[in-house]
Amino acid sequence: MTNTQLTLVQIDNYGPWTVTPDPRREMDLQTLQSRLFADLAQFVGARDGYAFFTRFDNMVAVTNGLDRDDHELLQESIANRYPVTLSLGIGVDRSPAVALERATDRIQRVGSAQDGDRREVLSGETLPEADRSDTDLQIAHFDVNDATGKYTDRLNEFDTFIHIEQGYASLMRHLREEHGALSFFVGGDNIISVTPDLTEDQYRDAIDHVEAEADVELKVGVGTASNAHEAGFAAKHALEDCRHRGTTVEFADAAVETADD
Ligand SMILES: Nc1nc2c(ncn2[C@@H]2O[C@H](COP(=O)(O)OP(=O)(O)OP(=O)(O)O)[C@@H](O)[C@H]2O)c(=O)[nH]1
DSSP: OBOEEEEEEEETTHHHHHTSSSOOOHHHHHHHHHHHHHHHHHHHHTTTOEEEOTTSSEEEEEOTTOOHHHHHHHHHHHHHHSSSOEEEEEEEESSHHHHHHHHHHHHHTTOOTTOTTOOOOEEEOOOOHHHHTTOBEEEEEEEETTHIIIIITTSOHHHHHHHHHHHHHHHHHHHHHHHOOEEEEEETTEEEEEESSOOHHHHHHHHHHHHHHHOOOEEEEEEEESSHHHHHHHHHHHHHHHHHHTOSEEEOOHHHHHHHO
16 A cells, blocks of 8 residues: 655744844855754654755655654754744645645644744644554655766756756656656755656656656656655665666666665
């Protein structure tokens, strides 16, 4: 059974805080946001989840394997160390987009992101403990073909960035609209998608779509496991298979996942 547990992480009342009593220095905000993401990534990663920075004031984490107590501990630890607090909404569904809808609804129904009285919401349902080990999720790790030779070593950084971002925009829209999959840029030329069970043909169609729309060539490795780390790690191995075989889509085989993890 494939089921994704997603957590929406939202900084409470962040907009007003950034301008109270006066606008704060931008690089101080950037430092806070990136450190907060680093702490979230470490916390979630240590429990075999994945975290994505998305807009920094709102972040998304794949939290299969994390229970309500883990979420509470995250809130407590951040509140102890940062001048801001976090609200967390949790949702579970076969479709990652629906899981995120559910997670979001849990926070939105309590109040606005800029509501001074709405703090440290923790709401939503986690996967039942008994279901965790036999519930899988799918991670697809996309990479631009020869980004170094085509862009990094030839163009200035800004023009390279435009190409990569156009490819990302095209892929994220296609997978969201066609399959309810959620895709996140993770740096360099890499995009990680949290997907429902997709077929090889569906991945191939996505790659063809991005090439036609944005003129960016991608390849993808796909992994399935009970947590994001194992699924993503298997996907990375599958991506290496693409490199060695010259293919565009590879699915991890289960043996690799356990042998190398
Ligand atoms: N987040 C993340 N970034 C990576 C990973 N591997 C590579 N990168 C980034 O991607 C950039 C380009 O590296 P590659 O994708 O290996 O190089 P390439 O030139 O595209 O070559 P091929 O992928 O072999 O076609 C690196 O500078 C890193 O920033 C990864 O596993 N995760």
